[in-house]
Structure formats: structure tokens, C-alpha cells
Amino acid sequence: MALSGKRVAQVEIKSNGDVFHELWKGNPHQIPNLSPTTIQNCQAHDGEFGTAGSVLFWNYVHDGKDSVAKTLIKDINEEKKSVTFEILEGDLLELYKTFVIHVHVDKHGINHLVTWTVEYEKLNPDVPDPDTLMDFYRKVTKDIETHHLKN
Numbered sequence: 001m002a003l004s005g006k007r008v009a010q011v012e013i014k015s016n017g018d019v020f021h022e023l024w025k026g027n028p029h030q031i032p033n034l035s036p037t038t039i040q041n042c043q044a045h046d047g048e049f050g051t052a053g054s055v056l057f058w059n060y061v062h063d064g065k066d067s068v069a070k071t072l073i074k075d076i077n078e079e080k081k082s083v084t085f086e087i088l089e090g091d092l093l094e095l096y097k098t099f100v101i102h103v104h105v106d107k108h109g110i111n112h113l114v115t116w117t118v119e120y121e122k123l124n125p126d127v128p129d130p131d132t133l134m135d136f137y138r139k140v141t142k143d144i145e146t147h148h149l150k151n
Helices: 017-026 027-032 129-151
Strands: 004-013 039-046 055-062 066-076 082-090 094-108 111-120
Touching: 004 094, 004 129, 017 082, 017 094, 017 111, 017 129, 027 039, 027 129, 055 082, 055 129, 111 129
Parallel strands: none
Antiparallel strands: 004 111, 039 055, 055 066, 066 082, 082 094, 094 111
């Protein structure tokens, strides 16, 4: 059984993909207002929102459990409309040696496609693949879309 893996989740959205990208890039502290049942808080711990190299602290609910994560914004790519986060500390590192999250938005017909890709290395073979986290990212995406379509 492989300890390293990759998971991908894609969500087609009707709301503006540029707005979605800007939210994750420069305004992640607003996400708790858009998806309060999944993400409760996002604060800049070191650096500034929208800047690669910044460290963010997140409070979220995953699988019914209050969880935390400290993430490094590894990369922001304006051309590809992508943001890459690396988990530095938190609950996920109780299961995974490394955990990197990529969120990318591109045009898909008249709609936009949000692609979440996670790359991870498990601490041991008994650790499950992060499939429930992919469901978590789908829900956050749909919550954000719903909010943007209402406003």
C-alpha cells in the first residue's frame, strides 16, 4: 500500500471564477462568513493575506470534529488562477507527514471549474486516504457559490 498519494475533486460553479480565486488568494478571512458550518476562522499568523510566504491559521470542522491548521501560502499563480497551501501544523499532521492543497479555477464552458488537488504522505499504511476532506472542499466550494449567486 502506497503511503504517498494524490486526490482531485472538481466542482463546476455558476458564480464568477475570478471572484472565487480572489477570495482564496487575498481574502480567505472572509470564507468563514460564506461557509460557517465548515470553516469558523482564518487569521493571518505571519505575513499578509494574498502574499506567498504568509502563514494562515484556520479553525474548521471536519468529520464533525473541531480542527485546526496552520498553513503556508506556498504559491499564488495569477495566470493559472491557483493558490497552493502547505499544512505546517495541526490536526491533519496527526495522520499525514505532508499535506499540500492546490485550489485552481478555470473556465469550463459558460461556467467555471474549481479543482481541488491534495498531495499527501501518510504516516503509516493504516491512515485513510483523505476522501472525506475532498467532500469538505466540495461543500466549501458550493457554500461560496451559493453565497455569490444570492448577492
